[in-house]
Amino acid sequence: MKKNEKALVIIFGGTGDLAQRKLYPSIFQLYKKGYLKENFAVIGTARRPWTDEYYREVVKDSIDGMYDEQTVATEFASHFYYQSHNVTDTNHYKTLQALAQSLDEKYQIGGNRLFYLAMSPRFFGTICDHLKSQQIMTETGYNRVIVEKPFGRDLASATELNDEISKSFPEEDVFRIDHYLGKEMVQNIAALRFGNSIFNSMWNNRYISNIQVTLSEALGVEERAGYYETAGALRDMIQNHVLQIVALLTMSAPVSFTDTDIRNAKINALKCLKIYSPEEVKENFVRGQYGPGNGLIGYREEAQTAEDSMTETFVAGKLMVNTMDMAGVPIYVRTGKRMKTKATRIDVVFKQVPNNVFEDSDLRHDVLTINVDPEPSLSLQLNSKTIGQGFDFDTHHLNLDYKLSPEQRAAIPEAYEKLILDAMQCRASNFAHWKELQCSWKFVDAIRQAWDQNVDQVAFPNYDCASMGPKASDDLLAKDGNHWEFNC
Structure with a gap:
């Protein structure tokens, strides 16, 4: 009831x-x-x-x-x-x-x-x-x-803002909204990881090769250009949405499924996020800005932007979360405006079998794909023998598509609907704790400071509208012998 x-x-x-x-x-x-x-x-x-x-x-x-x-x-x-x-x-x-x-x-x-x-x-x-x-x-x-959001623009301003709020409200009564935490498939990450023995036992550096998170947007900055000039993709998307998803993907199993234990698990994961030096930022992060292409104007031609703006509309990076289970597993993230499609997708790439007994066959990695937006679904890519003579391999997918009727789809709570009810019922696990923000700002500040020193000497614009971002984003994974699984 x-x-x-x-x-x-x-x-x-x-x-x-x-x-x-x-x-x-x-x-x-x-x-x-x-x-x-x-x-x-x-x-x-x-x-x-x-x-x-x-x-x-x-x-x-x-x-x-x-x-x-x-x-x-x-x-x-x-x-x-x-x-x-x-x-x-x-x-x-x-x-x-x-x-x-x-x-x-x-x-x-x-x-x-x-x-x-x-x-x-x-x-x-x-x-x-x-x-x-x-x-x-x-x-x-x-x-x-x-x-x-935005809850500050760096650690110092976020701390000042938090101190102001905490004079009137204790931490347990402060609900910092991140609407991605209200999305059905983001909330499903915990169910997949900790509710299934097959994934629970394999969600570690012994079996996972890498994890990829893509938050792509087809639209440009639109009416938000004035705000975007002061923020950029790093502050607008990486600091909150992306790192919250990374925390859910890399946290250890909570002691129990309570607000306190879930938050503690996320905080511990973010505390283990490696903070890069300026030179490490240059090696592990890529920034981009969309230029004109495919009949669309570039960022610098948008209203309220500077003609020589160096604001990034795209970020890709390689993160390392040095917990016992996840140390050594690269987490690749990317987000951008004016990309080829609007999508939020997670790909968990598993390692190859240690000994390929099928010596003449080129086996592909098993990949678990979590589609968050626009259509929620799960897919597990596996190697399987092709039907017929011989012993050739092909990849096949085990799919879970939420094929919903219009009535069922209408009944799915929108993210804000879920989060407002959570706040009324004091369920805080889908909101960001101050300690989570501290960790994420420390990480993002190191990148921002390196970019402000112009350590990478990047020239903007460097990707066309309706593309999947600059070539440097692909090169970032290629250095490790990997590639983006999502290349629509």
Whole structure:
């Protein structure tokens, strides 16, 4: 039986794109599925002078097409309230406190408050400080805060940001969103590794040759060019999404499947991530920037970018996680904009048999492929005898395709839907712990500093739109006698 969650959700940045594209539809799905019923309310805050009525129309527009009866949308939207709010004005928090208290009583919420900071991180500290000083945080229920990335732009700024938040919220009440951790097949990594003896026994350096992680995007920077100029692919994708996936792929088995033990296992894996010197960065990392090609403009021609921009839109690297089980196993990662296709894919390449008794046959590696996006699936590539005379080999695949009906597909929780419910139910394993961020920033800072010293003397642009990135990315694996398994 589904639990009827009682919560007052206060969204700072309630008029923004994230709220309208992701948050309101996700909250509506929780409502449709019965996780939210009568005992919830949402307050949207931003600087725009909206009314409750106008705000509710915006909410209904954001869920257009997700319901059969208009009355359902109207009833859902009636739980939404708006306050025009300047996050630096103390008086506005007094008004917010009064509204929050009245809604708590009206909907019998019991003091449960979930604060969603969907705005610039420079305001996080100010907001959290006011939430505590103006007693918007309650003593009768829970008080949890969800924060979006980017969480800092280096270790120093991330530490400063974390210190500001921790003055008001203890670590167990801070939920740092990484929406990749809400994806079905990313969450399936633990099930595959620790729920199957065949993989559990072979997931180590005795059997794994290398691991490959690809997060490719077909789109360019679009309207995010202004932000992207200050971030680049390294900070935007490697520091969070990629390293979170790497942690799940390389962590040791947790003592139990609890938030604390899972997080400890991930933290230990990231602590063992080798941090490179500038010369090692040059040997193990590649950066790229897309130029014009296939009828598309290059990064430097995008609006809000510099004509001579050295911002990377592509990163490929070789990582080493020096745990007892994974030491010596290269983990190759790559991510980029304007690549040939949009996909998130993991390939686990197993070692060849130690003694090939089929001397005249060229056996290929066994490969476990986890397709995360766009279509979730699993595939295990194996060597098998071809049918007929002789003893020739070919590769065949054991496939698990989630062939879902439109109704089943619609029922799959979107990442934000899962994560919002996790925060309400205090399931923290799919959120990044501060110690995980410390480790990831230390690793990324070393790369960024080496690039800022221009140790690799790279010339941009160096790959065409609708390609799989610069040739140097392929060369990175070729140096080890390997190749990208995913070459669409």
